[in-house]
Amino acid sequence: MDATLHDGGRTPSPPDNGPPLREYRGKQAIASMSIDARDKNWYIDKGFEILMFFCGISAIVFVVGIFLFVFKEGMGFILHDMNMGEFFLSPKWRPTSLNNPTYGILAMVAGTAAVTILAMAICLPFSIGAAIYIAEFATGKTRETLKILIEFLAAIPSVVWGFIALSIMNPFIIETFDVPMGLGVLNSALILALMAAPIVTSLAEDAFKAVPDTYREAAEALGATRWQTIYKVVLPAAKNGLLSAGLLGVGRGFGETMAILMASGHSINIPTSVFDSFRALTATIAAELGETAVGSPHFQSLFAIGIFLFFITFLINMTADFIVRGVHKG
């Protein structure tokens, strides 16, 4: 999401026309007036203002709505079947067991976190490098072309990435590293890195663009080369923006569903090597929601995972936004 949404004080405000012609002088004056065009337009104006307002707050309504509906379904599980310690600390996810169903998400959290960290470790250096190249070195046509290519990378749907993980990456990893299965942490991390790269790159580029040109001019006037300017002036000034770009990449990693479902191998265990198969929080919901009865504890437990995901991404997005807003204020 673009930080440019913050409007600051630029919202235009026209003179309030107000209801014109309030001073009617008795019935005669009203009768002598034909339909007052300004009056009708004033009401139209007010009507649309109210309509726009209600559409404007729709984003808030939907976020609250998502929270309420996911919470409503998840609440039954949280109140009746959930054991807080087991939920967060047990790696055993056996919701379908007849005698003793256990709902532990530790293995999934560990898998998701491991993949996200590895993906960011791969993606961040390249994305920031590419962003520096686009923002500081490339000019004119080259810059435009590069930005378009990055946009294309962002446009490829997640299910196609998943298919690429299965059909291209999987045999590639099996052959290169001589392992029995190519689906797992490494495969998912590579796919996730490629998926997050365009987002992180364009956010990082925004962060560089937000550094005023006067900074660069001042540095170059003092005799610094372009690289010295970037390293000593632009990077420190853009570091909050870069941090928030990285955080949003992490948020993407936690929330990615289809690609990870197809690339992870989907077996529940805490991964110990990069070739291990794992299972992501999102993928669990995607794989099991269709097979459960509406209202059953299993169904509701998936909504509880949804609540957990909602809070994590909410926290990440808020932090990223806060970091960027700090920059704008300073």
Place this chain on the structure above:
Amino acid sequence: MFEATGINQQNDQTQKRFKMLFGVMMVILIIPVIIIIGTLIYKGGPSISWSFIFDHPTNGMTQGGIFPALFGTVWLVVVSLLASVPLGVAAAIYLSEYAPDNLLTRLINLATINLAGVPSIVHALFGVGAFVVFFRFGTSILAASLTLAIMTLPVVIVSSWEALQSVPRSFREACWNMGATRWQTIWNVVLPNAYTGILTGVILQVSRAAGETAPIMFTGAAMFLPFLPNSVFDQTMALALHLFVVATQVPDVPESLPFGVALVLVGIVLIMNFFAIWIRMRLRGKKKW
């Protein structure tokens, strides 16, 4: 640009090396796209034909075409557009033209950012909880499209907001000075000058909605249906879900089939993006302010 002198030749060398490094990083990001698209065309290209596009899947989805999936995706995208474009553009109008700089506006911006950041599978949970169960739409095109609409709403809001903001303030002031109301100004001056920008956002939204799988999986898209949907209350097949199904769920699928489906899906999405970029380029050339 800074002119290098003899004194900082070494600095110049460092700079060249780093420029090279970043250029290489850039290229490493781009290469996979080219490899991926190349592979999709190489392996999926042979299976693309008129009958592939216009036939129903046969033999347990191991042969035949993708027409019902393609048709269903069009349904889903169109219905979701009908819901999200008016709402999103109106929200952008409020944020750009009316909203004062206060706490509520700040909250709307935060909500928009969060709506964009909510994982697609949580949107799916919301769709199931709200549209399928609570509003009793069942698993239908309507439920799936509304889920998609809410998911892609931030895209429309942000791109429309940017388009509205790019209309100079002096245009509005001139109109107000003529005695026009705020709405007359928006309708007659601001929107006509912003609509190409809004259109770009809508096209990008189409490409995003066409590729989403998780939000429609449980709200209205079916793995296989022998018939086409008749109304918004029917279930439908969808191209993105079809790719998932033929790639993972169906045994003994010839290799070229999923590659063909992936190629069609990526083709649609990239053509949409090309179109949006083309409009943006034209717009930039035409702008006089």
